[in-house]
Every structure is written in C-alpha cells, then in structure tokens.
Amino acid sequence: xxxxxxxxxxxxEAAQAVDRAIAxxxxxRLLASDGMEAGFHDDYVTHHRHEYVRTVRDVLRxxxxxxxxxxxxxxxxxxxxxxxxxASLGYDVTAADVPEYIDLPExxxxxARFGIATRGVRLQDFAMPFEDERFDVIIMCEVLEHLNxxxxxxxxxxxxxxxxxxxxxxxxxxxxxxxxxxxxxxxxGRGVQVGEFFEQLDPKNSLIANGHWREYTAAxxxxxxxxxxxxxxxxxxxxxxxxxxxxxxxxxxFRTFLKRWxxxxxxxxxxxxxxxxxxxxxxxxxxxxxxxxxI
Numbered sequence: 001x002x003x004x005x006x007x008x009x010x011x012x013e014a015a016q017a018v019d020r021a022i023a024x025x026x027x028x029r030l031l032a033s034d035g036m037e038a039g040f041h042d043d044y045v046t047h048h049r050h051e052y053v054r055t056v057r058d059v060l061r062x063x064x065x066x067x068x069x070x071x072x073x074x075x076x077x078x079x080x081x082x083x084x085x086x087a088s089l090g091y092d093v094t095a096a097d098v099p100e101y102i103d104l105p106e107x108x109x110x111x112a113r114f115g116i117a118t119r120g121v122r123l124q125d126f127a128m129p130f131e132d133e134r135f136d137v138i139i140m141c142e143v144l145e146h147l148n149x150x151x152x153x154x155x156x157x158x159x160x161x162x163x164x165x166x167x168x169x170x171x172x173x174x175x176x177x178x179x180x181x182x183x184x185x186x187x188x189g190r191g192v193q194v195g196e197f198f199e200q201l202d203p204k205n206s207l208i209a210n211g212h213w214r215e216y217t218a219a220x221x222x223x224x225x226x227x228x229x230x231x232x233x234x235x236x237x238x239x240x241x242x243x244x245x246x247x248x249x250x251x252x253x254f255r256t257f258l259k260r261w262x263x264x265x266x267x268x269x270x271x272x273x274x275x276x277x278x279x280x281x282x283x284x285x286x287x288x289x290x291x292x293x294x295i
Contacts, residue, residue, distance in 0.1 A: 014057035021084035109120035
C-alpha cells in the first residue's frame with residue numbers, strides 16, 4: 001500500500017473513532033457537581049477534538065492493534081474520549097483519574113459499557129496501583145503541567161508499570177511558546193498566575209484540577225525521561241490555530257511564522273519508548289512526601 005494512503009487511512013480512522021466517542025457523550029453529565037459547571041464551557045469536548053484525534057492517531061501509528069490485548073492506560077482520562085475511541089479500535093483500555101471523579105457511579109457505569117476498566121489514582125502518592133510491566137501504551141495528556149510536586153518519582157513509577165518496548169505518550173503545553181515569551185516580557189510568570197490562585201479558592205468556581213503549576217519545554221521533557229530508561233521516538237509541536245480557518249493576512253502571517261519556527265507553538269507531544277527499567281533510586285525527603293522515604 002502507498003505510504004501516503006496508509007497515513008490518510010490512519011488519520012481518518014482516528015477521526016472517526018473520536019467522533020463516535022464524542023457522540024456517545026451527548027447528553028451525559030460530564031462534571032461531578034454543579035459547582036464545576038462554572039469552570040467549564042459546554043463545548044469543552046468538541047473544542048479539544050483536535051487533541052483527541054492527534055492522540056488516537058499517534059497511538060495507531062506507533063502501536064497499531066495488529067494483535068488483540070494491547071493494554072493501554074490513560075492517566076488523567078477525565079471525560080474518556082480517548083479511552084472510548086481506543087477501546088472501539090480494539091485496545092484493552094484502563095482509565096485512571098482522581099477518585100472523586102473516576103469513581104462516580106455514573107462514570108464507572110459509562111466506562112464499563114465500553115469494556116474499559118477504571119482506577120482511582122492520586123498521583124501525589126507516587127506509587128501507582130498496578131503490577132510491574134503491565135501496559136503496552138501509557139498516555140498522559142494535559143496532566144504533567146498540573147502537578148505541584150516533583151514529578152520524577154511518579155515518572156519512575158510509570159516506567160515500572162510499562163512493558164519492555166512500551167510507549168509513554170506525553171502531551172502538554174509548551175513552556176517555550178511565543179505566548180509565554182510575550183507574557184514574560186509583560187511581567188507575567190510561567191505557570192499558575194496570581195488570578196488563578198483566587199479562582200481556585202472561589203466557592204463559585206470549583207475546578208476539578210489545579211492550574212498549570214509548572215510547564216516544560218521539549219528539552220526539559222527529554223531531560224526527565226531519558227535518564228529514566230526512555231528513548232525519545234518522536235517529539236513535535238502543535239497549535240490549536242492550525243485547526244482553524246484562516247481569517248486574514250494577520251493569521252496567515254502568524255501561521256507562516258509558526259510553520260517556520262514550530263518551537264514557538266503552544267503545545268508539544270513526546271512519544272517515548274521504554275528501553276529499560278530504570279535503575280535510579282530516589283530518596284524522598286519528608287518535605288516531598290509525608291511517609292514515603294524512597295522509590
């Protein structure tokens with residue numbers, strides 16, 4: 001088969017699977033309480049469609065379901081679009097998220113209808129409730145930037161539960177984007193803004209996740225993963241604007257700029273291969289974790 005045709009087929013297959021998953025969510029109460037409604041808009045899922053399609057497409061390309069039983073774990077599964085799409089394509093999927101959300105009866109029932117296992121996890125505990133080398137693909141999209149603690153012990157645990165040769169798929173904002181650079185020039189820091197501190201504690205704006213406590217550049221992502229036994233198979237940048245129609249000369253010039261210098265795009269994806277189980281040992285100070293002393 002012509003390689004270009006094969007790529008088009010994967011793109012189409014991913015888009016169709018995501019659209020089916022989004023359709024399944026129609027009318028479903030996505031948020032855990034009325035208080036959360038203030039922090040999310042009704043079209044959240046469709047607004048992020050391009051990200052879901054990109055994730056499913058990348059998994060299909062790097063670990064196609066050529067044999068049954070390929071085990072996928074999504075950390076931070078949230079609404080479950082990626083999980084449902086991958087399950088419909090033949091993957092054996094486990095969805096993990098904070099217990100307050102993933103353990104809601106309606107969530108567990110909905111995931112179960114698609115044959116998806118669920119597991120509540122608290123990432124700040126570091127230890128993941130899964131046996132060694134269980135998963136062939138581990139997905140963590142838009143999660144790492146929300147962690148307000150040292151992520152290395154958690155990443156080591158992810159290395160532990162990944163099978164030899166498994167994929168660790170990480171997608172998140174790009175700390176080196178043009179928007180962050182311009183913000184710094186105007187006096188704004190990188191990560192959670194002061195206004196977000198107030199929003200987080202506002203009883204009328206109860207969010208299910210913290211803001212972006214720490215964003216990373218692509219180079220920083222490599223610096224974290226490579227010492228932990230991973231080989232970087234692919235790393236690229238993407239922008240929401242690429243999915244939108246051009247609206248004039250200004251948008252055309254900006255898109256040309258980002259095409260010429262993609263490092264300035266606002267999002268990044270890293271696809272890492274687990275070459276080995278890391279031998280690194282971490283001593284955990286009490287200031288990092290109250291009871292765990294090593295991992």
